[in-house]
Amino acid sequence: MSGLFVENQGPNWKKILYHGKSTFAVLLSIAVLVTIGWLGYSTVRNAYLDYKATDDYLEVSGEPVVYTVAKGASVNSIGSDLAEKEIIKSTKAWKSAVAGLGSEAQFQAGRFELRQHMPAEEAAKILSDPTKMIRTRVTIPEGYRMTDQWPIITKGVPAITAKQLQDAAKNKAALGLPAWATNPNSPEGFLYPETYEVDDTPTGAELMKAQVAQFTKVTTELNFDERAKTLGLTPLQALTLASIVEREASNPEDMAMVAGVFYNRLAKKMKFESDATVVYANNIKGRLTTTDKERANPSPYNTYVHVGLPPGPISNPGAEALNAVLNPTKHDYLYFVLVDPETGKTEYNTTWEGHEQSRQKFVAWCQAHPGKC
Template identity: 45%
Template structure:
């Protein structure tokens, strides 16, 4: 605004009595003066500096806040830092134990420093960790993440407690092998066998465990009992029999599933070459169909309580035991051994053929001759006798 315009307005105000001459003089003294370009630039620079400082201070505060939170969280989560730990320890995970309980037990055994660190390790795990029951070889005073890693790799860190039961054993020999391998007494197993309804046998097994304790290698859980071990074995039998459609195959053969198991138990004791098993099954079914006695030494040996011999005596073959197939027609009343999967498959899937006889002519190699006529069979028996003559003490 120019001084002339101010003077004119002021004159009017003086004339109207609203302003005095002194007021006008003061107003002129307060009128803004033009600013230099240098001053303007300086003001802008100051403002920029102030804004930059505000950003730096604000960012620093944010970073400090984050760092403080992280540090506080870290310091408030006690955890060991040395993945090598201090000493070996056997740590047991009970069956069905939840992760929280496992963490508490780990802390009690000084494997980890705190359950909070354990929960943090679980949260950082890729997915949901699964910890199998069993005893693990761990180290004390390790980071929780290390302990979790070891527990989720049972193949590497779990201590395997196993027992092996071979094919072809009769029940009493199976129990002896189990007692030795599991450190559970024969008395305990015998007590469990007296309650066959608790063992998980197939409904058609007639509550008779012989032949249904499947031969295999079993991994035992901590706290295993005689009953739980036998349940594992019958459960494995059911799994295998289902996989080979044993029940359906029995129907197709016009026999019962129980009879298929009996045939399989005989196969297990008579031959060991894979190709011979289905042929032996066919001979058994052929002889049964014609009403011929089976006349098998393996059944006689079971009847008289022997095992492993290649032949039987006249007195043994005269035994009145229902298991003596020289005296009694048909199959023995029950299995004479525990058949493996191959024998079960053979019994359920016999080969096609007219054979009525077989004889193992070379027990060392397992060579077996199958015959259709009695004359052919007698010739094969002579070969076996010649082998026995050449191998004194074997027969």
Template identity: 40%
Template sequence: MSPKEPTEVEKGALGRRLKSAFAIVLSLGILIGGGVFAAVKVNEAYYAIRTVEDYIGDGKDDIEVTVPKGMSLGGIGTLLVKADVVKTTRAFSQAVNDEPDASKIQAGKYRLKTQLPAKTALSMLLDSNNLVRTKMTLQEGLTVTQSVAIMAKAGGLEQSEITTALKDASKIGLPSWANKNPEGFLFPETYELPQDPTAVQIVSLTTKQFTKVTNSINFSGRAGENKVSAYQALIIASLIEGEVHTSEYQTKVARVIYNRLAKGMNLQLDSTVHYAVGKSGTVTTTDEDRKNSSPYNTYVHKGLPPGPIGSPGQSALEAAIAPDSGDWLYFVTVDLDTGETLFTSSYEEHEANVKKFQDWCNAHSGRC
């Protein structure tokens, strides 16, 4: 039996249904297309509005901007606009309103970029890694005079300002047993300076670190175990630092110093002669140098010099209060490259060791 052909009535009903479906599809297309069109237009309008008040993207050129101490968030916004970091103060204010930690921005110099979105700029200001840090390094064994020059340069100050600050023992935090003498108390370390530091702030960083380190090793208490005062132990530490820089040898040099003091022998340390005559950059002394009448010259005067001859590092401080055991009375560094130092209780052996040093010096012209 063949399929029944649709009647004319049925054909008309089908046509009407197809037309209705087409109309619905067409309407949906118009609505969807219009929605997409509208969304595109809204998006374009958003970016148009945003770029009037704020930058977009990742920024343009590197720039450093200094935020002064005590500046308000509004002032920071104005500062950033002037530097072309952000486009408008309004954009920055909005970013601030959206950030609970905005008030934690520190004073200082920051590495930023020009033409940043305000939110990005604010985020960078809150990241301490973007701070430009001014560092100052004091090496072990430096005298006050040498340290003053480094401090002044690092802080952008006159040397006279540092020198004046050093005279006020209470302001710079010298311990009472320093006898108001800063020599030896400017601890060798790398320091991060604050923004626009004062002379007192710079010096205080070093004396505060000295106190921190000496307290951590009970320096004053352990000095007494060696029958010396804390100040005498500091003098000994400065002598150790002036002679050798390797901790292994520093404890042995400390023992030589204590042994010679116990026997009433002159210390005869070239480092004290260098301090007395104001020499640096050499390890040897001349006959004339060793005849200098300065109380710091341990060839002329018995016992310890009247004060430290420089700032010792922690290993030298520890050596002064915990010397090695031994009967050594003499020592000499025989290789300035490796720092190899020989110790003996025999003068004849010492003379032989000195000959090794002289041979090294002859083989390395200009080094001694």
């Protein structure tokens, strides 16, 4: 029989045992090395943590706390204060954390939410991030005169006082007013109504400057100065008209209509006879109607006595009133009356007779709603 025959002798157990012992030896060596490495790492890490723990907290373990960075506080004084209040463990850890931030280590005055017993690095990152600052919001409605804005501001931002606002109003040069803000009661009219966000330690001057800056931004976007001139008004006259429209109308459509009435009266050299100007001239609070005596007040702001526009704004108008003056509705009406103060319904007339009929509707509404007028 030709060919090669190989007898099946079964597995070679000696070889298998040999290779098994070799593999086990390798695995055992790796395990020993890993164990030694882990023990070495753990020893070094624990030594580092023990060393660091003497100067710093390793993790947050305390209650939330609001911390205030005082105006003008130095980096070192902040660190000392944090350590004294037990927010961080030591000034040494603070200096190291600040050094680690490099150029980002800029600390602004204000309130921040921290925790007691926190790592200095974490505290430094929060205090150097302006977006982490606790801020206060105050909303100033449209159409308020300057002095009526102030109680809203002082209530919403207790750090600002009425005296601060009074002093800031007198220092016109520091507010950034436009060159044409020449009205006697300036900055009346330029304190833009908006929601403002302030830090924990604002001043009246800072908020007032922000209002003027926002006014400039809005009027620049409207191209207010140039568009006023195309309508035959100076920017101050247009702003003054907007301040009256803001007080006399309650929605954008009526604002444009009312602006049209006043433009028609200007063209005919008629008195505006705006009760809103009488309210301003007499510093009336809490009512819509005026008396014969109040309408006889010789104040230059009283348009029942004087023809044309007052010498300056009687309120601080918003964007809708500013825009209405630049885009008045064209019509022939010379009179308007708010016949329903609750709904804002307003009627317009071309004749005195029609105006008187509308006015009687307002009188009837007032009689039906005692104390509302």
